[in-house]
Amino acid sequence: MDIQDQQLVIKVVLLIGVAVATVLLTRSTTGARHQAIRRVTLALFVIVTAAVIIQPSLVSGIARAVGVGRGTDLLLYVLAIAFVWFLAAYYGRQRALNRQITELTRALALAEGRRENTP
Amino acid sequence: MRGADVAFLVPVFNEARVVGDVIAEALEHVGHVICVDDGSTDGSAVAARAAGATVLRHATNLGQGAALQTAIDHALTLPDVTYLVTFDADGQHQIEDALAMVELARTEDLGIVFGSRFLDERTQAGFLKRLILKTAVWVTNQSTGMRLTDAHNGLRVMRRDAAAAVRLTQNRMAHASEIVLQLGRTNLPWREFPVHVLYTEYSKAKGQSLLNAVNILFELTFR
Structure with a gap:
């Protein structure tokens, strides 16, 4: 197995974790406005997390852009x-x-x- | 009876040993004793009811402030109650003091009478307790704009109109400062009255530990 395949495993595991958390969080019901805000935040979180899992170097890129070393x-x-x-x-x-x-x-x-x- | 229009408000949390005597003695002098059992597990409610008090039960322990507010709410539904007296269940307050405070409120047409341990020398408090109480007084005076000599004294008389302005949200011990603040805002005439607080072995064991002062400061600061 080369390094790419090994990373694939952890990527899948993390993505499943995010998916499960998403389902759990969207199922709670309190206050329409609050819920909308939470869903938007959640959508952003999912996109960012998924992007970072697929392309880990993104985090380093963002970190350097905002002046953090690693x-x-x-x-x-x-x-x-x-x-x-x-x-x-x-x-x-x-x-x-x-x-x-x-x-x-x-x-x-x-x-x-x-x-x-x-x- | 001279005190027919007086209601004693007695929050109770696991005081079955002493609450009966306190209530029975009080009922010889006043028309109502309203006891709020704050989720006791030791039969306090039974003892209080047997002694003749009106007992309201909190299904779960909320704290003394919450119990007092419940007692006030109930007392205000009774049309013949004019004076509400907050009174501790553990026997450290003297009924004569409470009655004298009501008389003072009547004769001088006061809305509120606060009991104070520090107006005379009867109350025996240790140095550390005295220091912490004095600090509490200072903090309370800073935050309420009142000039009291004692802050966390559980013995107070409120006339009906004063009590109606009280809405305690501090469930735990910080309610003692909160009630002073809310009573002060009514702008009703008030006085302090020297009372004797008896620190029995029982009340010492039950009473707030000095460390609790730290909690009270936090509750007041970060509310």
């Missing part, structure tokens, strides 16, 4: 930023969820209290 460094930076971005989004969601649970629990407690205290 493609792997660029990848690490983008990953770090994406992670923090995800954390922020997740935290916001978590807070909204906590607020909803509080409201729900309170409404339940108050309703129960009304029922018990009306003869």
Whole structure:
């Protein structure tokens, strides 16, 4: 097996991984506007990832263009930023969820209290 | 009864050992005791109900701030309640103090009366606790524009109109500063009143650890 064939294997594996993630992410349903933004982001992500998998030298090219020495460094930076971005989004969601649970629990407690205290 | 129009709001989380006595004693003096059981697992709700309190149950533990807000919401549905008193379940507050605070609110037509541990020398707090409480007072005063001598004191009297302006979103301990902020914004007349906080072995074991002050600072800063 020459080097091209070996790379083909990892390329296929990564592409399948991206495809599965795509299906999983598009299936969630919350808020039309939010969903549209997420789908566009996702489409971009798929295109970029697929392009990079097929043609790895693209990353190095982009890295040099923006002044980063190596493609792997660029990848690490983008990953770090994406992670923090995800954390922020997740935290916001978590807070909204906590607020909803509080409201729900309170409404339940108050309703129960009304029922018990009306003869 | 002089206190027929007074409701004690008592958030409870696993205090079955003491909550019954606190409620029974309070009911000798006031018309309503509203106990919010914040998801206790030790039969606190049963003890509170047996002692005669109105018990509301949170299906899951949300925190003292959330429990207080639920109690306020319920108290405001009762037309004969004029004064709402936030009162801790663990026996560290004195009922005489609470009643005296309500009387002060009545005679001076105040919207809010805050209890303070630092207006007289009765309360015995250790040096470290005192230091941290004083820091909390300073931070609260900075963020609320009020000039209180004690911030995280759970004993407060709110008249109906003041309580209606409270909408706590800090479920956990930072609600103590949040409630001061929201009450301050009502511009209703307020006073502080010297209270005695009894640090029993029980309340010490249950009470907030000093490390919790760090959490409170964070909750207030990054809300």
